[in-house]
Amino acid sequence: MYKFSMAMVAGMALLAGVAHAAPVPALYTAQQANAGSGIYAQNCAMCHGADLQGSAAPALAGQRFAPAGGSTTLGGVFRIIARQMPASAPGSLSHAQYEDVMAYILKNNGYSAGSTPLAYSVSLTSTQPLAAQVK
Numbered sequence: 001m002y003k004f005s006m007a008m009v010a011g012m013a014l015l016a017g018v019a020h021a022a023p024v025p026a027l028y029t030a031q032q033a034n035a036g037s038g039i040y041a042q043n044c045a046m047c048h049g050a051d052l053q054g055s056a057a058p059a060l061a062g063q064r065f066a067p068a069g070g071s072t073t074l075g076g077v078f079r080i081i082a083r084q085m086p087a088s089a090p091g092s093l094s095h096a097q098y099e100d101v102m103a104y105i106l107k108n109n110g111y112s113a114g115s116t117p118l119a120y121s122v123s124l125t126s127t128q129p130l131a132a133q134v135k
């Protein structure tokens with residue numbers, strides 16, 4: 001009985017959370033994020049850290065990157081990546097590679113994968129707000 005009521009409380013808390021929080025959209029596919037992992041390791045990790053924690057360059061995950069209630073957008077981040085990154089060779093990756101690495105960054109910020117792939121041209125102008133779902 002104790003276990004049951006604790007589950008009820010947890011369930012109600014979860015429902016309340018869902019009711020109040022804005023829905024978090026699915027912006028990429030799992031396949032893109034998986035591919036992005038290797039692309040990140042080869043082209044970004046040396047400056048941004050193996051776990052996106054930041055080192056020579058800023059963190060790409062968490063509240064320092066995309067704070068809750070901040071003004072970060074998908075388009076704003078994607079334009080920097082596609083036009084200025086890697087800082088050592090801007091624009092040197094393919095469109096698909098930029099899509100994949102953006103998907104990997106979204107995954108590491110707590111966004112879930114969905115069925116619609118993240119697309120290069122749409123993402124450049126996207127006003128979709130981004131807020132890290134992780135600390």
Ligand code: HEC
Nearest residue numbers: 043044047048056057058065077080081085086087088101
């Ligand atoms: C040679 C080092 C280097 C590499 C490699 C590199 N970056 Fe950067 N990146 C930087 C620096 C330095 C900044 C900060 C620039 C500034 O503040 O003007 C930055 C900024 C960024 C930003 C903006 C962060 C913010 O909070 O404003 C993003 C996003 C980003 N990089 C993504 C990437 C991705 C994705 C890759 C790999 C494709 C990559 N970077 C590769 C050095 C690098």
